[in-house]
Amino acid sequence: MGISKISEFDCIIFCVYAVEYRTVSGVAGPLVILEKVKGPKYQEIVNIRLGDGSTRRGQVLEVDGEKAVVQVFEGTSGIDNKYTTVQFTGEVLKTPVSIDMLGRIFNGSGKPIDNGPPILPEAYLDISGSSINPSERTYPEEMIQTGISTIDVMNSIARGQKIPLFSAAGLPHNEIAAQICRQAGLVKRLEKTTNLLEGGEEDNFAIVFAAMGVNMETAQFFKRDFEENGSMERVTLFLNLANDPTIERIITPRIALTTAEYLAYECGKHVLVILTDMSSYADALREVSAAREEVPGRRGYPGYMYTDLATIYERAGRIEGRKGSITQIPILTMPNDDITHPTPDLTGYITEGQIYIDRQLQNRQIYPPINVLPSLSRLMKSAIGEGMTRRDHADVSNQLYANYAIGKDVQAMKAVVGEEALSSEDLLYLEFLDKFERKFVAQGAYDTRNIFQSLDLAWTLLRIFPRELLHRIPAKTLDQFYSREAASH
Structure with a gap:
């Protein structure tokens, strides 16, 4: 009895079954270590099913042969090596994006928490973003008006710029961030006219606000402020609270920036991204690094923190042929008012200037306590002058x-x-x-x-x-x- 050959026109169907592993060998802080895994991929998303039936998501951080280290976004509490199963999806972490995200509130993982309907995604985008071709970048020009004199006159912010607020514990950086959200807008070019505009042009302007490691009081302050002052309709708010898993803080700014990239480059909006507090993000990075038993760098922070921060800050900018822009204002609190601390120090190397919030001015009841002398905006020259603000600026x-x-x-x-x-x-x-x-x-x-x-x-x-x-x-x-x-x- 002969075996019939399969012709080139025959259809072969392969049934691929997702493999579930019960090979958890250890748990270290926010990390789960898996053994005997076939073909794990770096940054691959995994689904983790606990013994009680609940599911969590994680991401492959490290691959060594058949061994994989997974960071769990919702925390590792309750994970054991007997009943926990892990399934590798073969996908990287993607977030749903839509123009309808404006006016909505999400948690640090991008899930709605405002009791509104679920978002109908217009696209699913990789949260790591795609790098911008340097030759396609457009030089940041034209000013974003914040309504705060010390920033607008002396440290003007250009569309597409990244400029951090250096603050410290007990200083009103949250109030300043909320004020910028309320007042920020675009300044129209004034072509050969002496016409004085009464305020920033709000058309086509949006704000993406990401809070990392904030307490409930701060989160409620931002929600209430945006809702009461009518700015919520142009704001997308991401909230990672202090009692949320630390590991979630690592993906919150990336989800926020992916949303901003969609609004800017696909919807043509000029987006202002405010990230607070980047010091909490750096601490989360240190915690993961310590759990992986990596060789620590300065003050215990990982040696790759500069590179990691750059993957966030460098997503600001403008692209040739696209109408929108992404302007970043990261806010970070300097421990013990120390500007040489690794987080502000490395941030200052990457960003284009800084706005310095001063404790002495705060002690003298001056608000906003912005000290202009150590503050700087390196791209100010391209955002001001005749046709953009005024010739005497x-x-x-x-x-x-x-x-x-x-x-x-x-x-x-x-x-x-x-x-x-x-x-x-x-x-x-x-x-x-x-x-x-x-x-x-x-x-x-x-x-x-x-x-x-x-x-x-x-x-x-x-x-x-x-x-x-x-x-x-x-x-x-x-x-x-x-x-x-x-x-x-």
Whole structure:
């Protein structure tokens, strides 16, 4: 009896069954170690079924032959080596995205927690994102208006920029973040017009807000603030609470940025991404590294933390041929107010400047306590000037910096020699220092100043000095803006 040959037209159906492994050999913190696994892949997603029937998700962190190390997003409590089964999916971690995510609240894993209907996905995207071709990147231009004078005038943020807020415990970084969310908008280009806009243009503007490791009080503050002030409709909120699994903090910013990339590059929106608190993210990274028994780097943080932070921060930017942009404002708290701590130190190397929140200003009841001297926006020059804000913007900013720095020096000298030994010019700088902090830096949490109001306020302060002391402003600009008559127009 002969065996019939299979012709090329015959259809062969292979039935592939998903293999479940009961080869858990150990649990270390948020990690599960598996033995005798066939063909595990790096970053592959696994489904873990516990003895009580509940399921959890994990991701392969390390592969060594038939051994796999899996990080479990929902925590490893209750996992044993007798009843726990693990199934490898062959997929990387993807998140559903949709334009309908605006106005919604999600947990750190991207599941809705606002009692609303489930999201109908328009696409499933890899949370690691795809790297942007450097030649396709467009230089960040045009300003995002925050409504805060010290940021808009002296540390202007360009669309597509990444600029962190350096804060510390007990400082009002949450209030500043909420204020930026309420007030942020786009500034229209002013083509050969003296028309003054009353505020940021809100069309086509969206905010993705990701909170990592925050307590319930902070989470409720953000939810309540967005809902009560009408900004929720353009915000997508991701909340990873302090009592949520630490490992979830590692994927929360990536899910938020994947959502932002979809809104920016597929829906054409200008997206502002606010990530708080990146120090909690770095601590989660350290915890996973310690569980893997890796050689620790500075202060126990893993040696690859710089690379890991870069995979988050470098997802900001603009792409040629796409209308949208992603601007990032990560917020991090410096332990013991130490700016040399690895998290702010490495962040400062990657990002394009920083905004420094100062404890001394906070102690003197000045809000927002932003110290402009250590603050910097490296891309400010491309976001301001004629046609984008106003032609005097750069000169005014330089003059404010110079006068404030001199005022600080005079204040230090006064503490040594006394006020009687100061010249009349020194006294002008002291007067400027006081008014600058009380009138320009200080503004209410619900006080929105557009860029033109902030520039006019800056000129009011600069008029404390005679023209000849304003060395950093060209005569042509002084002719137009210095006189009090010009201020009244």
